[in-house]
Amino acid sequence: MSSDRIEVISVSSRRDRKRFFDFPWQHYRNDPNWVPPLRLNQLELLNYRKHPFYLTAEIQTFYALRDGRVVGRIAAIIDRAHNTYYDERRGMFGFFESVNDSRVSEALFDSAIAWLRERGQTAIRGPANPSQNYEWGLLIEGFDQPPTFMMTYNPPYYGNLIDEYGFDKAQDLYSFWGHVGMLEQLDHTLAFVSGEATRRFKISVRPLDPKRFVQDINAFLHIYNSALPGQWGFVPLSTEELKHIAAGLKYLIVPNLTTFAEIDGKPIGAVFGLLDYNPLVKKINGRLFPFGFLRLLLGRKRLKRIRLVSTNVVPEYQRWGIGLVLLQRLVADALRWGIDEGEFSWVLESNHLSRKSLERGGAKRTHTFRIYDKSL
Secondary structure, eight states, X not given: OOOOOEEEEEOXXXXXXXXXXXXXXXXXXXXXXXXXXXXXXXXXXXXXXXXXXXXXXXXXXXXXXXXXXXXXXXXXEEEHHHHHHHTSOEEEEEEEEEOSOHHHHHXXXXXXXXXXXXXXXOEEEEOEESXXXXXXXXXXXXXXXXXXXXXXXXXXXXXXXXXXXXXEEEEXXXXXXXXXXXXXXXXXXXXXXXXXXXXXXXXXXXXXXXXXXHHHHHHHHHHHHHHOTTSTTOOXXXXXXXXXXXXXXXXXXXXXXXXXXXXXXXXXXXXXXXXXXXXXXXXXXTOOTTTHHHHHHHHGGGXXXXXXXXXXXXXXXXXXXXXXXXXXXXXXXXXXXXXXXXXXXXXXXXXXXXHHHHHHTTOEEEEEEEEEEEEO
């Protein structure tokens, strides 16, 4: 006999972890646009395997059962780096999945919030998987195509479940689509700005150098943490975290799809492009081993879409068109690779400068992701 009773389990055992981890494969089995996460990476982000984010953070995962079947999951997260930076006591929620039943989502949020309250948190934000430096935001527009590499995806009804619980919009994030030929067709004003910036500051540009990978990654960390403090939600990325991310991506990064801008040999800006590996990730079902990683490397030459993950310039050179200088160097190599389209993601709705630059260059907004807040 069926029951409507919903039980929320606080993950503690290996069996619990497996139930929590495996739920998306069951939940999305009939959704052609869903792309599984890279399993090893997901285990680390959940703190089921070691990850440097959790040197200063804490997480508790929960899953919901009905009639013995998993029907939802959620993580409650305390990001102490965030709370120290903003001098607040704000917990996060993330890794949220649920069937289309508000009773299930309500039980999950109740459990996550109770855990955060017990630890002194007075507000909650999310979804963060597990923070804004990783996967961030709930998809609310753009459900008609698969996500690009390391971007979130979810069913359309998730927004209703979160709204019904009493969350409010905190900020939207956008993805912009563009064709590589756009940079060759920039209007005269933008082209002039880029050329003038190059001449004015005697900028030199180059791709990432694999022979000095560690030095270039450290330079990127400095640029990233210098460029973004004024942006909503920013939390500095730690050296340990960046090293861990870089180690995971080292063999997936195509050096010529990156650019550093330098003045007198000092890096002042960087753009990182990543091939959209998701079509291959789907084929290997998120498993890198024993042969999945090899299939990613052997198959990447056929990939024709790039995700521009980060375009950052140190504050003293912002608003001079350095971002355009960075992209113009990259586009020639992208064309040689065979790239024909790119996604700029994500861009904060409050980042008016980046949004206007992309729109003036002809980029089309294709996806919207939302961050939610709620007082406890």
